[in-house]
Amino acid sequence: MKKILNWGLLVVLMMIFAISCSTQMTTLENGKKIDNRLVGVWSGSEKDQQIDGVSKKWDMTRNADGTFILDFVFTQNGRTQETQETGNWWIEGNKFYEYHEESGKTDVYTYSVLNENQIKFKSQSISVGMNNDSYEFTDTRRK
Known part of the structure; x- marks a missing residue:
């Protein structure tokens, strides 16, 4: 009897894990995948990493349909x-x-979800020049 209960508990835990993993990812019509944990409005900042000063x-x-709108504010001198x-x-x-x-x-970028409100990014290949080969930043959830 104890063996059956242990087996049943294992099956339930595996199902919960499978469901939680599957809800993190969505495949769009174009075949590309979206990590739902990244959907929302995020803020970040950096200084002197792209250009000194x-x-x-x-x-x-980041929208669930794979589109984004990125609003920048640059300050220099x-x-x-x-x-x-x-x-x-x-x-x-x-x-x-x-x-x-x-x-x-x-x-x-490589990315890692630190918690539900923070994501760390590290550049792998970016189209703009940088002062720093290892450009990193953390986005924080606003909404």
């Missing part, structure tokens, strides 16, 4: 400039892909 802040809205970029995002394994419509280029 430049600080950058952003809000990124007391002057501020705002820009907006749009595109598509998807994941493959632990890599995050960000295709920018404006440039026609795709940035690639």
Whole structure:
């Protein structure tokens, strides 16, 4: 009897694990995968990583359909400039892909979900020049 209960408990735990993993990922009609934990409005910032003397802040809205809107605020020598970029995002394994419509280029990052409100990204291949080969940042959930 004890063996049957242990087996039943194991089956239930495996089912819960399978369900929780499957809800994290969605496959879009185009075959690309979305990690649902990354959907939402996220904020981040960095200073001097891309260009010395430049600080950058952003809000990124990642939608469940694989589209994004990225609002940047750049500040250098007391002057501020705002820009907006749009595109598509998807994941493959632990890599995050960000295709920018404006440039026609795709940035690639490894990512790790630190908790439900923070994601750490590390550049693998990005279309803009950087001061730093190991560009890293953490996005924090706003919504």
